[in-house]
Amino acid sequence: MAKPWTSVLLQLLSCAVVAFGLDVTGKITWNDVCPNVTTLGQAKASLDNSIFSGGVTRHGNFIIPDVPDGTHVLSIVSHDHFFDQLRIDVNNSLSSVEVRPFLPGTPMNPPSTVLLPYPVILTPRERYVYFVPPESFNLAGMLSNPMMLLMVGGAGMMLAMPYLIKNLDPEALEEFKEQQAKLGGIQSALQSGDIKSGLSAIMAATEEQGASGPQGQPSKGGSGSKARTNKKSRR
Ligand SMILES: *[C@@H]1O[C@H](CO)[C@@H](O)[C@H](O)[C@H]1NC(C)=O
Ligand SMILES: *[C@@H]1O[C@H](CO)[C@@H](O)[C@H](O)[C@H]1NC(C)=O
Numbered sequence: 001m002a003k004p005w006t007s008v009l010l011q012l013l014s015c016a017v018v019a020f021g022l023d024v025t026g027k028i029t030w031n032d033v034c035p036n037v038t039t040l041g042q043a044k045a046s047l048d049n050s051i052f053s054g055g056v057t058r059h060g061n062f063i064i065p066d067v068p069d070g071t072h073v074l075s076i077v078s079h080d081h082f083f084d085q086l087r088i089d090v091n092n093s094l095s096s097v098e099v100r101p102f103l104p105g106t107p108m109n110p111p112s113t114v115l116l117p118y119p120v121i122l123t124p125r126e127r128y129v130y131f132v133p134p135e136s137f138n139l140a141g142m143l144s145n146p147m148m149l150l151m152v153g154g155a156g157m158m159l160a161m162p163y164l165i166k167n168l169d170p171e172a173l174e175e176f177k178e179q180q181a182k183l184g185g186i187q188s189a190l191q192s193g194d195i196k197s198g199l200s201a202i203m204a205a206t207e208e209q210g211a212s213g214p215q216g217q218p219s220k221g222g223s224g225s226k227a228r229t230n231k232k233s234r235r
Contacts, residue, residue, distance in 0.1 A: 021068040021092050024052075026120025028060035034081050034124035043078040047088065050077065068092070071111075073102055074120065081124045086116065 026045065034040050037058050045062035046053040052072070054064040064074075067090050076083035087102035089111070099116040142148055165173060189197045 021066045022090055022095060022097060024064040024067045024072075024074070024088055024090070024097055024120070026062055026074075026122060028056060028062070028076065028083075029121060029123050030060060031123050033127055039080075040078060040124070041080055043076055043081070045074065046077045047072045047074055049073075053077075067097075071108055074099075076122055078124075080128055082126050082128060083122050083124060086120060086122070087111070088120075 024047065028034075028040070030036055037056065037060065040056070040060075043056050044050075044053050045056060045064055047064055047067060052064050052067055054062045056062045056076075067088070069090055069092050072088045072090065074086045074088045085102045085104060087100040087108070089098040089100070090096075091098075097118050099118050099120055100112045101114055101116065102112075143152070165176070168176065186202055
């Protein structure tokens with residue numbers, strides 16, 4: 001009666017022993033990149049994308065408990081620091097843990113012939129840089145922006161307009177004013193919803209332009225020069 005009980009108990013115990021795997025232990029050695037645990041901040045040692053993991057103590061030690069048989073990838077998950085990843089081969093029946101270098105993206109087999117010491121030793125490789133310096137104010141860059149060029153050009157035209165008008169021929173000025181008035185009339189007609197009169201104003205304007213197009217040009221030039229000669233003769 002007692003014998004089967006003990007064998008069952010033994011089997012249960014052996015099952016328990018198999019189920020609880022080895023602990024993988026290691027240490028982070030501080031260096032210039034990361035001199036202490038305060039600088040390291042939140043971090044944990046993680047196997048196989050955090051399926052198994054363990055915290056990092058003040059002195060940089062970590063323990064990942066109950067790791068089952070097989071090949072695992074060890075990494076230190078840290079917000080600010082980059083660590084190498086390592087390949088960990090655990091064999092619980094031999095109580096052996098083998099550490100090898102691991103490069104993400106490379107095949108697991110055949111395993112590297114390089115064996116690293118166990119317990120694992122990891123050093124912080126570099127600090128992640130999240131801070132992107134803001135672009136400094138650059139006048140030339142700002143002016144090379146086409147929108148800016150348009151705006152500056154427009155402002156320049158507005159400022160130059162009074163001088164341009166002052167220097168115009170009285171005749172040309174008259175014409176310019178007429179055109180402005182016509183445009184204003186069309187605009188106000190369209191804005192007030194009087195589409196019919198607006199359209200007729202546009203038609204009238206285009207007709208006039210067509211009439212004074214090819215033949216109108218030389219006669220205008222002629223009268224302009226006449227006006228100028230008149231001015232001269234007056235002086
Ligand atoms: C950790 O290192 C940083 C940078 O050298 C230092 O400013 C800080 O005082 C250190 N903290 C501790 C607890 O030693
Ligand atoms: C552990 O080692 C033993 C003895 O070398 C071997 O028979 C067994 O297959 C190994 N287990 C694993 C998971 O590699």
